[in-house]
Amino acid sequence: MTYDNRAIGVFDSGVGGLTVVKQIIKKLPTENIIYFGDTARIPYGTKSEEIVRRFALEDSFFLLDKDVKMIVVACNTASAIAIPMLQEILEVPVIGVIQPGALAALSMSKKKRIGVIGTAATIRSNSYPKEIHKISPETQVIQQACPLFVPMVEEGWTDDDITYLIAKRYLNILKDNEVDSVILGCTHYPLLKAAIQKTMGSSVSLVDSGIETAGAVERNLKEKSIYAESTGLSKYHFYLSDMPYKFQDIAERFLERTIPHVETINFDNFLIEKGGKFWKKYQDLLKRIY
Amino acid sequence: MTYDNRAIGVFDSGVGGLTVVKQIIKKLPTENIIYFGDTARIPYGTKSEEIVRRFALEDSFFLLDKDVKMIVVACNTASAIAIPMLQEILEVPVIGVIQPGALAALSMSKKKRIGVIGTAATIRSNSYPKEIHKISPETQVIQQACPLFVPMVEEGWTDDDITYLIAKRYLNILKDNEVDSVILGCTHYPLLKAAIQKTMGSSVSLVDSGIETAGAVERNLKEKSIYAESTGLSKYHFYLSDMPYKFQDIAERFLERTIPHVETINFDNFLIEKGGKFWKKYQDLLKRIY
Numbered sequence: 001m002t003y004d005n006r007a008i009g010v011f012d013s014g015v016g017g018l019t020v021v022k023q024i025i026k027k028l029p030t031e032n033i034i035y036f037g038d039t040a041r042i043p044y045g046t047k048s049e050e051i052v053r054r055f056a057l058e059d060s061f062f063l064l065d066k067d068v069k070m071i072v073v074a075c076n077t078a079s080a081i082a083i084p085m086l087q088e089i090l091e092v093p094v095i096g097v098i099q100p101g102a103l104a105a106l107s108m109s110k111k112k113r114i115g116v117i118g119t120a121a122t123i124r125s126n127s128y129p130k131e132i133h134k135i136s137p138e139t140q141v142i143q144q145a146c147p148l149f150v151p152m153v154e155e156g157w158t159d160d161d162i163t164y165l166i167a168k169r170y171l172n173i174l175k176d177n178e179v180d181s182v183i184l185g186c187t188h189y190p191l192l193k194a195a196i197q198k199t200m201g202s203s204v205s206l207v208d209s210g211i212e213t214a215g216a217v218e219r220n221l222k223e224k225s226i227y228a229e230s231t232g233l234s235k236y237h238f239y240l241s242d243m244p245y246k247f248q249d250i251a252e253r254f255l256e257r258t259i260p261h262v263e264t265i266n267f268d269n270f271l272i273e274k275g276g277k278f279w280k281k282y283q284d285l286l287k288r289i290y
Numbered sequence: 291m292t293y294d295n296r297a298i299g300v301f302d303s304g305v306g307g308l309t310v311v312k313q314i315i316k317k318l319p320t321e322n323i324i325y326f327g328d329t330a331r332i333p334y335g336t337k338s339e340e341i342v343r344r345f346a347l348e349d350s351f352f353l354l355d356k357d358v359k360m361i362v363v364a365c366n367t368a369s370a371i372a373i374p375m376l377q378e379i380l381e382v383p384v385i386g387v388i389q390p391g392a393l394a395a396l397s398m399s400k401k402k403r404i405g406v407i408g409t410a411a412t413i414r415s416n417s418y419p420k421e422i423h424k425i426s427p428e429t430q431v432i433q434q435a436c437p438l439f440v441p442m443v444e445e446g447w448t449d450d451d452i453t454y455l456i457a458k459r460y461l462n463i464l465k466d467n468e469v470d471s472v473i474l475g476c477t478h479y480p481l482l483k484a485a486i487q488k489t490m491g492s493s494v495s496l497v498d499s500g501i502e503t504a505g506a507v508e509r510n511l512k513e514k515s516i517y518a519e520s521t522g523l524s525k526y527h528f529y530l531s532d533m534p535y536k537f538q539d540i541a542e543r544f545l546e547r548t549i550p551h552v553e554t555i556n557f558d559n560f561l562i563e564k565g566g567k568f569w570k571k572y573q574d575l576l577k578r579i580y
Contacts, residue, residue: 041331046444148442154437161455162459165455242338242341
């Protein structure tokens with residue numbers, strides 16, 4: 001058995017991706033993890049496909065510069081828009097949250113009626129329906145962008161009359177279409193699980209992509225035989241491009257543990273110093289794709 | 291009489307600053323304007339002071355590279371956090387929205403009880419109270435951050451049962467403290483004017499910083515004698531770091547006219563190519579400030 005003790009790189013537009021990290025730590029406790037949260041440029045979900053692809057590439061450059069063995073795109077928006085490009089040009093395996101979430105929803109939906117909620121960019125990309133229809137073209141997919149869910153979670157309004165009014169507004173179309181499973185297509189949404197479950201009714205299954213993605217990471221490590229050795233001392237490094245106000249409070253809500261060491265990096269300086277080199281390295285491949 | 295036909299540079303974290311541009315065009319129709327909206331990194335109001343200062347500097351570098359004669363910081367968050375630094379290091383006049391808004395509120399408030407609403411970063415900075423207390427230390431200032439107002443405006447929910455429920459939640463503290471004027475401390479809030487007025491009651495004055503800022507720009511041009519000549523052909527250039535979905539629709543709501551020419555620029559490339567030069571130029575001054 002060979003091992004690869006290099007870290008798994010995980011990036012997200014902010015701290016929401018810590019929900020995915022939590023699941024990876026739970027399932028794969030021997031792995032080292034390097035996390036990058038692009039808190040300076042968050043959110044991605046309201047922005048154009050072009051900019052999301054560029055940010056996803058730059059975030060990957062940062063992780064590759066730290067010599068990671070795999071990249072996990074914990075952000076739904078970046079997964080929805082940038083995964084094919086990243087998988088085509090990067091030399092390490094790239095895992096996103098869309099495919100694992102879609103597979104889980106398919107296995108849960110008996111009526112073959114699946115709801116998808118996410119950011120505006122994720123929904124516009126149609127990535128979940130495309131992934132679902134590859135396997136089951138006859139499955140009905142009903143999508144709804146929920147732009148107010150993220151700021152509502154960040155405001156801490158997760159169980160409030162306003163929460164339920166907004167949830168009802170967004171989720172009515174899924175109820176009307178009688179979906180029996182709903183993909184929580186944004187890392188913030190698991191924090192609204194209770195409100196979404198209450199609004200949708202108890203018979204509807206909610207799919208948390210974080211859990212499913214950790215499973216995909218495990219399968220990929222196994223397949224490529226790049227597990228880390230068990231040293232009993234897994235290392236977790238957290239890098240952010242901005243230190244959000246009350247970061248530790250927020251992080252603990254997502255990760256459900258304290259973050260011992262977090263470093264704020266000047267991402268503009270990283271781009272000025274090393275961005276040019278990376279962009280140059282991949283320019284021919286990128287030209288071929290676009 | 292001497293003239294200066296170089297453009298006035300205006301920047302904002304996104305398109306909200308177009309409300310300020312609208313007022314400048316109305317008051318100063320002979321002036322040329324170059325607008326930069328940092329739509330790739332929007333919003334600023336949820337981020338740290340350090341990153342807002344850095345972004346404000348970089349946005350200014352972009353405008354200075356276009357040879358503007360003045361910089362208007364149309365963004366409340368950037369004004370609240372970065373104005374003193376920008377005024378100290380840049381060689382052109384820098385006008386923000388905080389001081390004009392504070393002065394207008396002071397002249398409107400008979401009870402000397404002023405409310406301020408804005409982003410989390412604007413409110414945390416205490417810039418409005420500081421500006422008000424410089425002139426009138428006895429005036430009571432009651433502040434409230436309203437993080438859901440911006441996404442609500444962007445969702446188009448400006449006159450809805452959810453709008454009023456959220457407005458009531460945020461504005462109750464201002465009502466309880468019996469303020470008689472409220473500063474709309476974010477460029478998106480004028481679009482919620484009707485809902486805010488209805489919630490606060492008709493006797494409360496609302497201060498739109500855009501209008502006040504155009505007045506400050508006019509005074510500054512006059513003082514420095516740097517008006518543009520009347521050519522009958524004022525030029526307006528709009529640059530964005532990302533092209534938002536349905537930009538023309540959004541822009542028209544803010545500017546109340548169509549935008550004939552808008553250019554999306556790759557801001558990372560600008561930083562990689564020219565950022566280093568600008569950072570170097572100001573590094574000694576910046577070191578002295580921090």
